[in-house]
Amino acid sequence: xxxxxxxxxxxxxxxxxxxxxxxxxxxxxxxxxxxxxxxxxxxxxxxxxxxxxxxxxxxxxxxxxxxxxxxxxxxxxxxxxxxxxxxxxxxxxxxxxxxxxxxxxxxxxxxxxxxxxxxxxxxxxxxxxxxxxxxxxxxxxxxxxxxxxxxxxxxxxxxxxxxxxxxxxxxxxxxxxxxxxxxxxxxxxxxxxxxxxxxxxxxxxxxxxxxxxxxxxxxxxxxxxxxxxxxxxxxxxxxxxxxxxxxxxxxxxxxxxxxxxxxxxxxxxxxxxxxxxxxxxxxxxxxxxxxxxxxxxxxxxxxxxxxxxxxxxxxxxxxxxxxxxxxxxxxxxxxxxxxxxxxxxxxxxxxxxxxxxxxxxxxxxxxxxxxxxxxxxxxxxxxxxxxxxxxxxxxxxxxxxxxxxxxxxxxxxxxxxxxxxxxxxxxxxxxxxxxxxxxxxxxxxxxxxxxxxxxxxxxxxxxxxxxxxxxxxxxxxxxxxxxxxxxxxxxxxxxxxxxxxxxxxxxxxxxxxxxxxxxxxxxxxxxxxxxxxxxxxxxxxxxxxxxxxxxxxxxxxxxxxxxxxxxxxxxxxxxxxxxxxxxxxxxxxxxxxxxxxxxxxxxxxxxxxxxxxxxxxxxxxxxxxxxxxxxxxxxxxxxxxxxxxxxxxxxxxxxxxxxxxxxxxxxxxxxxxxxxxxxxxxxxxxxxxxxxxxxxxxxx
Ligand code: SF4
Numbered sequence: 023x024x025x026x027x028x029x030x031x032x033x034x035x036x037x038x039x040x041x042x043x044x045x046x047x048x049x050x051x052x053x054x055x056x057x058x059x060x061x062x063x064x065x066x067x068x069x070x071x072x073x074x075x076x077x078x079x080x081x082x083x084x085x086x087x088x089x090x091x092x093x094x095x096x097x098x099x100x101x102x103x104x105x106x107x108x109x110x111x112x113x114x115x116x117x118x119x120x121x122x123x124x125x126x127x128x129x130x131x132x133x134x135x136x137x138x139x140x141x142x143x144x145x146x147x148x149x150x151x152x153x154x155x156x157x158x159x160x161x162x163x164x165x166x167x168x169x170x171x172x173x174x175x176x177x178x179x180x181x182x183x184x185x186x187x188x189x190x191x192x193x194x195x196x197x198x199x200x201x202x203x204x205x206x207x208x209x210x211x212x213x214x215x216x217x218x219x220x221x222x223x224x225x226x227x228x229x230x231x232x233x234x235x236x237x238x239x240x241x242x243x244x245x246x247x248x249x250x251x252x253x254x255x256x257x258x259x260x261x262x263x264x265x266x267x268x269x270x271x272x273x274x275x276x277x278x279x280x281x282x283x284x285x286x287x288x289x290x291x292x293x294x295x296x297x298x299x300x301x302x303x304x305x306x307x308x309x310x311x312x313x314x315x316x317x318x319x320x321x322x323x324x325x326x327x328x329x330x331x332x333x334x335x336x337x338x339x340x341x342x343x344x345x346x347x348x349x350x351x352x353x354x355x356x357x358x359x360x361x362x363x364x365x366x367x368x369x370x371x372x373x374x375x376x377x378x379x380x381x382x383x384x385x386x387x388x389x390x391x392x393x394x395x396x397x398x399x400x401x402x403x404x405x406x407x408x409x410x411x412x413x414x415x416x417x418x419x420x421x422x423x424x425x426x427x428x429x430x431x432x433x434x435x436x437x438x439x440x441x442x443x444x445x446x447x448x449x450x451x452x453x454x455x456x457x458x459x460x461x462x463x464x465x466x467x468x469x470x471x472x473x474x475x476x477x478x479x480x481x482x483x484x485x486x487x488x489x490x491x492x493x494x495x496x497x498x499x500x501x502x503x504x505x506x507x508x509x510x511x512x513x514x515x516x517x518x519x520x521x522x523x524x525x526x527x528x529x530x531x532x533x534x535x536x537x538x539x540x541x542x543x544x545x546x547x548x549x550x551x552x553x554x555x556x557x558x559x560x561x562x563x564x565x566x567x568x569x570x571x572x573x574x575x576x577x578x579x580x581x582x583x584x585x586x587x588x589x590x591x592x593x594x595x596x597x598x599x600x601x602x603x604x605x606x607x608x609x610x611x612x613x614x615x616x617x618x619x620x621x622x623x624x625x626x627x628x629x630x631x632x633x634x635x636x637x638x639x640x641x642x643x644x645x646x647x648x649x650x651x652x653x654x655x656x657x658x659x660x661x662x663x664x665x666x667x668x669x670x671x672x673x674x675x676x677x678x679x680x681x682x683x684x685x686x687x688x689x690x691x692x693x694x695x696x697x698x699x700x701x702x703x704x705x706x707x708x709x710x711x712x713x714x715x716x717x718x719x720x721x722x
Contacts, residue, residue, distance in 0.1 A: 093506035097124035100504035110501040116508030144295035172259035181214035182231040183243040191327040214248025235406025270306040296477035308456035316343035342378040359431040375422040382415040432635035461496030485700040490658035522708035540570035552577030552599035554621035610666040620679040628663040
């Protein structure tokens with residue numbers, strides 16, 4: 023552990039003093055908050071973290087299967103030191119450390135001193151685990167601390183009662199059976215949360231709360247509004263569970279409208295699954311226009327009762343949008359605008375965008391004019407539609423005409439994800455305007471906002487420690503660091519097998535190379551009796567190997583894309599001997615414990631696709647300042663990715679299995695050894711007989 027703070031038992035005696043001078047910020051949504059209570063005295067048993075986590079301690083008393091892990095106490099001490107000294111902190115805690123409790127225990131101890139804490143996650147699964155399991159546990163652990171948790175989701179997750187009424191004015195809704203089911207659900211739901219809707223409603227965006235149509239205090243449903251009820255609950259809370267997208271959007275709002283933030287003011291932040299932060303920030307701080315956004319708006323206008331718009335104008339919206347997106351008809355999955363359009367095409371696309379903006383402006387003007395003469399119900403609806411039109415116009419304008427040298431224009435094309443309800447087969451195109459260096463934005467918005475921000479994950483560092491993460495996110499220099507390895511015995515439990523006889527992979531693998539990979543996969547999964555994840559770095563490789571393996575293996579194959587990921591995983595588990603072939607989704611966050619998963623095969627070192635525009639722009643930016651793009655960016659990113667894939671295998675102390683990486687650069691290249699150094703310390707083999715020996719229980 024490189025964290026070098028004072029042991030908590032020594033600083034605990036001076037715990038109160040540092041908080042005393044902390045500023046109290048305004049609480050715009052906290053009207054219902056009672057007067058501040060005096061700090062709750064902690065029970066003697068919680069006087070030090072060691073006591074909380076010790077083998078016979080209070081946590082052990084609450085958890086029958088509790089295992090004392092020194093790594094967990096170390097991680098908790100790092101978090102507590104960061105909170106106490108008001109510094110930021112990077113904590114990597116390997117699989118099985120129990121990092122959630124390692125930050126929740128210090129968080130609750132800080133709450134007992136009047137602090138408010140945000141815990142942000144990337145996935146819904148982790149939010150559910152926090153709310154249903156870990157937070158109730160720490161509340162029982164510290165019964166005298168008044169922990170008031172609240173789950174906060176983005177506005178679009180909540181039903182808008184006003185827009186539900188407005189949707190009835192839609193000419194087609196009245197006869198839509200799904201809409202009637204939504205109405206019936208709306209009468210019963212206590213949360214209004216789309217996650218509680220027991221079926222998929224493709225037009226949810228039309229009835230979801232959104233800033234364009236929301237009337238706030240002027241809305242007749244304001245008191246009953248699900249979204250504002252959640253915000254009122256948040257006003258009285260001291261532990262906010264959010265996701266990264268909401269947390270980062272709120273940071274932006276804090277700068278633009280400091281009195282209108284969504285998350286009430288806080289002192290301390292824990293960002294779990296923090297390895298996603300750069301990607302989420304790239305989305306949140308950028309702009310995205312999907313090919314379906316304008317047609318959705320046009321459809322809504324065309325179906326609205328009481329609205330008098332020239333049909334030709336609405337048609338023009340659809341026509342110009344189709345013209346705009348047709349210009350990006352490339353066979354590349356991701357592209358820069360300039361590459362897809364060429365110089366002339368770029369000019370033509372700008373001209374189309376200008377005309378589209380003009381039509382949107384005319385429609386917006388018309389809607390506002392009609393709103394002024396309409397009665398109250400219709401007026402609200404028309405103003406809401408005008409706001410949607412205005413926002414679309416603003417986004418299109420920024421996308422095509424903004425000239426920030428720190429941003430790039432790029433696009434992506436692809437089929438909708440499996441399981442998505444679409445009315446017809448379609449290729450979706452999304453256009454983006456994204457910041458190249460989100461660290462610059464975080465430097466302004468994240469690091470100065472809270473007294474202490476803790477970034478944590480099982481995969482934050484690489485063989486160069488935290489230098490990659492620090493440079494990507496502009497982490498302040500004085501941030502603390504803590505790396506604690508997994509408590510599992512990787513040498514005994516896992517074998518890293520790299521077939522040394524395979525030639526290094528080509529940029530585009532040859533048919534012959536793919537044949538050799540298929541042979542190697544067949545050999546290793548036959549040994550483990552299936553029960554394997556086959557993780558690929560590209561869809562093309564996945565399909566090519568699926569084609570070769572489907573008639574050769576005596577095990578059921580489950581291919582990503584054939585069904586929604588959760589269903590695919592369930593089918594894999596139920597099979598008992600299946601092989602799951604996956605790309606991105608299955609490299610991380612998937613937890614298959616025990617014998618059900620005994621083998622992970624990785625097709626090659628997971629370097630980012632070099633022609634992805636975001637990767638290219640970031641690589642160019644490093645070159646432009648004279649940096650080494652491979653050592654600073656490409657390699658550490660791939661190391662973290664490989665660590666995530668590797669991490670699928672060993673989930674408990676009793677798991678055992680093989681990770682096979684079909685890329686001999688891992689042993690033949692100098693940088694390959696850096697990759698190995700960044701992985702958990704498993705046994706290693708490059709010869710098949712040693713693999714067989716490991717599998718039969720012998721030493722390698
Ligand atoms: S307050 Fe806003 S979000 Fe809530 S029901 Fe009214 S318009 Fe919809």
